[in-house]
Amino acid sequence: MTTTTWGWLVLAFPLAGTLANGLGYKALGRRGAGAIGTLAIGLAFACALGALFSLQGHASDHRELTSSLWDYAVTGPGVDAKLSILVDPLSVYMMLVVTGVSTLIHLYSVSYMSGDRGYARYFAYLNFFVFSMLVLVLGGNFLMLIVGWAFVGAASYLLISFWYRRGTATQAGIKAFVINVVGDVGLVLGTFFILRYSGTLDLLGTFRAADGGAFAGHQGALTAGCLLLLVGAFAKSAQIPLHTWLPDAMEGPTPVSSLIHAATMVTAGVYLVARMHPLFERAPAAADTAAIVGCATLVVAGTIGLVMTDIKRVIAYSTMSQIGYMIMAVGAGGYVAGLFHLMTHAFFKALLFMAAGSIIGAMAGGQSLEKMSGFRRAMPFTFGCFVVGGLALSGVPPFSGFFSKDEILAWVGSRGGGWDVLYVLGYAGAFLTAVYTWRMIFRAFFGEPCAEAKELEHGHLAHAEVPTNPANAEVEDTDVGFPGPEHTIAERALPMKVSMTLLAIGATVAGLVQIPHVDHVITTFLEPTFADSKWAGHEPSNGLVNFGLVIGTVIALAGIALAYRVWVLKPGSAAAWRARFAPAYELFVNKWWFDEAIDLLVVRPFAAFGNFSRRTFERVVVEGTLVDGTTSVVRAGSAAVRAIQTGFLRYYAALLLLGGAAVLLYFLISAG
Amino acid sequence: MAIDWYLIVSALIFCIGAGGVLVRRNPLVILLCLELMLNAANLALIAFARMHGNSDGQIFALIVLVVAACEVTVGLGLIVAIFRRRLPVDVDELRELQG
Numbered sequence: 001m002t003t004t005t006w007g008w009l010v011l012a013f014p015l016a017g018t019l020a021n022g023l024g025y026k027a028l029g030r031r032g033a034g035a036i037g038t039l040a041i042g043l044a045f046a047c048a049l050g051a052l053f054s055l056q057g058h059a060s061d062h063r064e065l066t067s068s069l070w071d072y073a074v075t076g077p078g079v080d081a082k083l084s085i086l087v088d089p090l091s092v093y094m095m096l097v098v099t100g101v102s103t104l105i106h107l108y109s110v111s112y113m114s115g116d117r118g119y120a121r122y123f124a125y126l127n128f129f130v131f132s133m134l135v136l137v138l139g140g141n142f143l144m145l146i147v148g149w150a151f152v153g154a155a156s157y158l159l160i161s162f163w164y165r166r167g168t169a170t171q172a173g174i175k176a177f178v179i180n181v182v183g184d185v186g187l188v189l190g191t192f193f194i195l196r197y198s199g200t201l202d203l204l205g206t207f208r209a210a211d212g213g214a215f216a217g218h219q220g221a222l223t224a225g226c227l228l229l230l231v232g233a234f235a236k237s238a239q240i241p242l243h244t245w246l247p248d249a250m251e252g253p254t255p256v257s258s259l260i261h262a263a264t265m266v267t268a269g270v271y272l273v274a275r276m277h278p279l280f281e282r283a284p285a286a287a288d289t290a291a292i293v294g295c296a297t298l299v300v301a302g303t304i305g306l307v308m309t310d311i312k313r314v315i316a317y318s319t320m321s322q323i324g325y326m327i328m329a330v331g332a333g334g335y336v337a338g339l340f341h342l343m344t345h346a347f348f349k350a351l352l353f354m355a356a357g358s359i360i361g362a363m364a365g366g367q368s369l370e371k372m373s374g375f376r377r378a379m380p381f382t383f384g385c386f387v388v389g390g391l392a393l394s395g396v397p398p399f400s401g402f403f404s405k406d407e408i409l410a411w412v413g414s415r416g417g418g419w420d421v422l423y424v425l426g427y428a429g430a431f432l433t434a435v436y437t438w439r440m441i442f443r444a445f446f447g448e449p450c451a452e453a454k455e456l457e458h459g460h461l462a463h464a465e466v467p468t469n470p471a472n473a474e475v476e477d478t479d480v481g482f483p484g485p486e487h488t489i490a491e492r493a494l495p496m497k498v499s500m501t502l503l504a505i506g507a508t509v510a511g512l513v514q515i516p517h518v519d520h521v522i523t524t525f526l527e528p529t530f531a532d533s534k535w536a537g538h539e540p541s542n543g544l545v546n547f548g549l550v551i552g553t554v555i556a557l558a559g560i561a562l563a564y565r566v567w568v569l570k571p572g573s574a575a576a577w578r579a580r581f582a583p584a585y586e587l588f589v590n591k592w593w594f595d596e597a598i599d600l601l602v603v604r605p606f607a608a609f610g611n612f613s614r615r616t617f618e619r620v621v622v623e624g625t626l627v628d629g630t631t632s633v634v635r636a637g638s639a640a641v642r643a644i645q646t647g648f649l650r651y652y653a654a655l656l657l658l659g660g661a662a663v664l665l666y667f668l669i670s671a672g
Numbered sequence: 673m674a675i676d677w678y679l680i681v682s683a684l685i686f687c688i689g690a691g692g693v694l695v696r697r698n699p700l701v702i703l704l705c706l707e708l709m710l711n712a713a714n715l716a717l718i719a720f721a722r723m724h725g726n727s728d729g730q731i732f733a734l735i736v737l738v739v740a741a742c743e744v745t746v747g748l749g750l751i752v753a754i755f756r757r758r759l760p761v762d763v764d765e766l767r768e769l770q771g
Contacts, residue, residue, distance in 0.1 A: 647767030649702075653693050 003058070004067030006051035007087040007138055010095055013044040014131035018124050025120030034110040037123030041106050041130055045099035052092050063528040064088040064204060066140045080201055086140035090529040093339060093522075094137035094271055101263035101346045102130045104499035108354050109255040111493035112361070115486030116253075122162065126259065129155035133264035137271055141201040142191045145272075149187055149232065152265055153180035159260070160252040165477040166469050172248035179245040183235020186228045187272075193225030194279065207278040211532070215282060226279055226286030229272060233290070237269025237323045239297045244595050246320055250312040250367075254357030257312060261319040262350035267342050270323065273330040274339055281333070281534050291331030291412070295422040295429075298324030300592055302432030306439065307588040309369045310470070311356050314440050318393065319349055321429060325408050328422060333535035334411030336523045340514055341408055343522075344400035347506035348392035354490070354500050355386040359444055361487035363452050364464040369440065374449030378456035382490050383445050385500045390441050392507040394434035395556045400511035402552060405430060407514065410548040414540035427555055434559020442567040461489065516545045678719035686712035697762045699754070703747045710740045 017040025021033050028036065055063055068084035085091075106126060113122055132155050136148030154177070161173025195201060197218050198209040209215075215222040233239070238246035246266070250257055260266060273280060273290055280287040301320035308314045322345045329338030359375060359382060360367055376383050392399035395406070409430075413423040452462040463486075467476040490496040513521040530536060540548075566573050578585045590596075644655075685708055692705030714733045721729025754761060 649763040649766075650694050650697075657690055657694070 001050070001054065002067075003051055003054040003065050003087050004085060006047050006054055007065075007067065007085050007091075007095075008069070009047040010044045010051065010099065011085070011131065011134050011138060013040045013047065014127045014134060016040060017127035018131055021120050021124035021127060025124070028120060030114070030119050033120035033123045034106075034113075037127050038103065038106040038110060040127055041099055041103045044130070044134070045096070045103050048092065048095040048099045051087055052096060055087065055089065055092055060528050061531075066202075066204065068140070072143075080141070080205075081143045082141060082202075084140035084144065084202070085138040086203055087138070088529050089526045090271075090275060090339070091137050093343075093526060094267075095134060097267075097343050097346050098130065098133050098137065098263050101350050101503070102126075102259060104502055105255050105259050105263065105350060105354075107495045108258070108357075108499040109253075111488050111495045112255055112357055113253060114488060114493075118162065122253070125155060125158045125162065126256070129159060129259060129264060133268070136268055139203075141203055142195065142206075143201055145203075146184070146187055146191065149236070149268065150184050152236070152268060153177060153184060156180065156249065156260060156265055159256040160249045162252055162256065166251065167474075168469060168472055169251040172245070172251040176245040176249050179235050179242050182242060183232040186231025186235065190225045190228030190230075190232065193221050193228060197221060203275070207532070210278050210282060219283070222279065223283040223285050226276070226283040227289065229276060229279075230286060230290055230293075233269030233272045233327070234293065235269075236272075237266050237327060238320050239269065239293050239324065239327055240300060241594060241598065243297065243301070243320055244591075244598060247308075247313050247316045247591070250310065250316050254312065254353055254360060257316070258350045258353035258357070261316065261353060262346045266319060266323050267326070267346070270326040270330055270338055270342050273327065274335045277330075277333075277335055277530065277533055280331075287331050287333070289331070291328045291419075291422060294324045294327030294329075294331055295425050296324075297321065298328065298429040299425055299432070302429045302436065303584075303588045304591050305436035306432060307585060310367045311359065311369050311372070311440060311444065312353070312367055314369070314436060315349070315352050315356055318352075318433065318436065319345075321433060322349070322393070325405060325426065325429070328426065329408040329411060332412050332415055332419065332422075333533065333538070334408060335530050335533065335535075336526050337404070337407040337411045339526065340522050341401075341404035344392065344404040344507070344510045347503055347510050348389045348399075348401055351385055351500060351503040351507050352389035352393065354496065354503065355382050355389060358382040358385075358488075358490040358496065358500075360470075361489040362456055362462065364462040364487055365467060365470055366452075366464075367470040369443045372444040372450060373447040373453070374445070375453045375456075376445040378449065378453040379445075379489065379491055381497065381500075385490070385504050386441055386445065388504045388507055390437045392511075394437045394559060395430055395552055396560070397549075397553055398508075398511065400507050400509070402556070403511035403515055406545075406548045406552045407516070409552070410516075410540040410545045413544050413548070414538070427551065430552065431555045431559045434556045435563050438560045438563035439567055442563055446568050447571060456489075461487065461492070463487065516549065517542070675719050675723050679716060682712045682716040682719070684712075685709075685715065697764055699747070699751050699761060699763055699766075702763065703744065703751070706747075707740060707744065710736055 017037050020036050020040075021028065025033060055065075058065075065087045066084055067087070068082040070083040072081040072083065074080045074082065106123070109122065109126065113119060116122060129152070132148055132151030134148075135144060136152060139145040139148050157173045157177040157180075160176050161170045163169045191201075194206060197214045198206040199214070200206055200209060231242070235242040246261075249260060252260070273287075280290070298321045301317045301324060305314050305317035305321065308317060322341070326338040326341050326345070329335070329341065358379065359372060362375065362379060362382075363372060366372075388399070392401040395402040397403075409423060409426045412419050412426060449457065455462055468474060469476055488496065490500055513519065514523065566577065587593075689705045689708030689710075689712060692708065693702050696702055696705065714736050717729040717733045717736070719729075721727060721733075751761070754766070759766065
């Protein structure tokens with residue numbers, strides 16, 4: 001089979017899984033739906049491996065393969081809309097990460113969602129999500145990219161508001177969808193800017209045109225196009241100021257959070273910038289914007305992560321922060337570093353979410369860190385996974401996050417000049433990462449066991465008498481679209497255990513493929529894609545790399561030590577810290593007032609404009625003048641015509657005669 | 673002989689008929705007046721046919737006679753139906769077909 005055939009198969013399996021689960025949910029039953037969903041993504045992963053091996057069979061300068069199945073509209077120069085895919089090292093890399101981690105998440109879901117009434121619906125959505133993401137990364141032209149981009153937004157809406165009886169969930173879904181549509185609009189407009197001068201929608205064609213000087217003299221248009229692409233990337237990847245949907249997206253089932261945060265969706269922005277690197281390198285202003293926004297996001301999200309009490313939200317802000325690192329890396333030109341972190345992050349973040357899901361199961365749906373404590377003995381397996389994920393996230397050697405984060409920061413530091421600010425802030429973010437990660441671990445697993453943990457130690461899994469929504473303590477509507485009364489923990493479900501074990505292994509060893517001075521598997525693999533980059537020969541100096549390795553370790557351990565001191569050694573001291581830094585605490589706990597600012601600057605003016613339109617424009621102009629005006633004209637006309645119809649026969653006859661006489665007279669006069 | 677007098681007679685009969693249609697209220701009389709108007713037209717047609725010396729006008733007159741016969745049949749049928757239903761035989765009272 002050719003390489004592109006493998007690529008098409010990668011798309012075909014999740015689509016088939018979606019259709020089978022979506023249309024045949026009645027015939028499949030519960031076990032069938034989970035099996036088909038997992039199998040579809042597993043086969044897609046196998047095909048992605050096929051594509052990998054097939055691609056490696058090509059010479060390294062012939063590894064960009066396209067295939068087109070169908071032409072939608074091809075009109076001379078200008079529009080060439082095709083159903084085409086591009087298989088190159090970058091898309092294969094993304095395919096592997098997406099399908100690999102998604103397979104494990106599907107496997108996890110088989111057990112985790114087993115009590116849910118929307119089981120088949122869930123797997124249909126999940127497959128659709130993976131399919132959309134694969135369209136996004138495989139698309140060979142801007143059109144496919146936009147379609148995949150929009151599909152991902154739609155799928156996230158479906159999954160975030162999966163428990164549709166929860167008002168909070170549907171609102172979160174709408175919020176995610178609206179913000180993602182803002183990004184879609186940015187992406188489409190950016191495409192127009194680029195299409196105007198490149199004359200082709202094809203990705204490789206666009207890059208060739210850029211090489212050929214298509215944008216010479218149109219620097220403004222290129223920068224504007226790239227900035228608009230960035231709007232799309234920021235919305236999908238939850239970067240400031242379009243990030244507010246991501247923490248709310250925690251309303252979805254935990255494996256969905258895992259899928260959105262680890263394998264799909266939020267990495268799309270990183271992929272987009274890396275994919276469009278020939279354009280961004282010609283628009284340095286846009287690339288710098290990406291790096292600065294990424295850096296701001298990683299710090300802001302880190303500070304918010306410090307004070308959140310909902311376990312899933314802490315991990316959500318951690319995702320935002322880590323994506324900030326990736327965006328900063330690709331903005332700075334360190335594409336391989338950013339994509340390397342994307343992969344390691346996929347492992348440990350999926351693992352952390354799965355472990356969090358296990359604790360939430362043990363808490364009978366509760367998510368508040370305030371109520372959790374001392375789960376260490378009750379849930380040894382989950383604890384182990386959480387620790388592995390936490391070590392990888394906070395960047396302790398030799399776990400995966402250490403090497404990838406260090407590579408990003410070394411790259412940023414090597415740019416010199418103003419980039420040093422980002423470099424320092426990056427390490428500040430790393431410190432915050434270690435603190436908030438271990439705060440979460442110490443609070444959930446250490447200390448005096450809470451009631452649920454004690455019961456679990458005796459073998460009883462807690463069950464809520466009355467299921468309540470963890471977000472607002474509302475009593476759940478238990479009819480449909482509800483998590484189900486049963487909860488599952490990893491200790492008692494083999495599929496969850498298997499997927500978490502595999503991810504824990506990944507989170508531990510994935511960094512070893514790219515150790516400074518030792519090996520560089522990913523750099524070598526992705527080299528054909530980024531060979532034309534102007535940073536191709538650029539490498540951080542040995543001194544900087546070694547310094548980074550040391551300082552990274554020190555900062556991670558210092559952060560863990562601080563968290564240990566505050567939350568384990570002196571359990572009450574967190575309150576004292578809060579009191580001492582009250583203004584900062586206010587700022588962080590209110591999430592830097594981004595929601596309020598967006599509400600004030602965007603939502604309210606638009607709502608006011610909408611109300612004005614409805615009350616004034618609609619009533620006076622549309623209803624009053626146009627609609628009522630038309631009807632009154634028609635009514636007056638018909639009233640005049642109706643008046644003739646009296647029913648008097650003689651009246652009709654007289655009209656007839658008079659009419660005939662008038663015609664006669666007219667002809668007589670005109671003849672005379 | 674000049675055609676004038678034929679036309680004057682025809683116009684007179686037509687006006688009598690038209691006036692009858694307009695002022696009378698009995699449907700039977702209205703029907704008779706309509707016949708007068710038709711026959712006034714017939715007289716004019718025949719007079720013109722004679723003047724031009726061809727038979728087109730006469731053929732038209734015959735057709736008008738046939739149409740008049742049909743019309744009378746329908747009209748009388750209606751009037752008989754009105755009688756049978758004991759409705760007022762007065763066109764001013766029969767005005768329920770108004771729009």
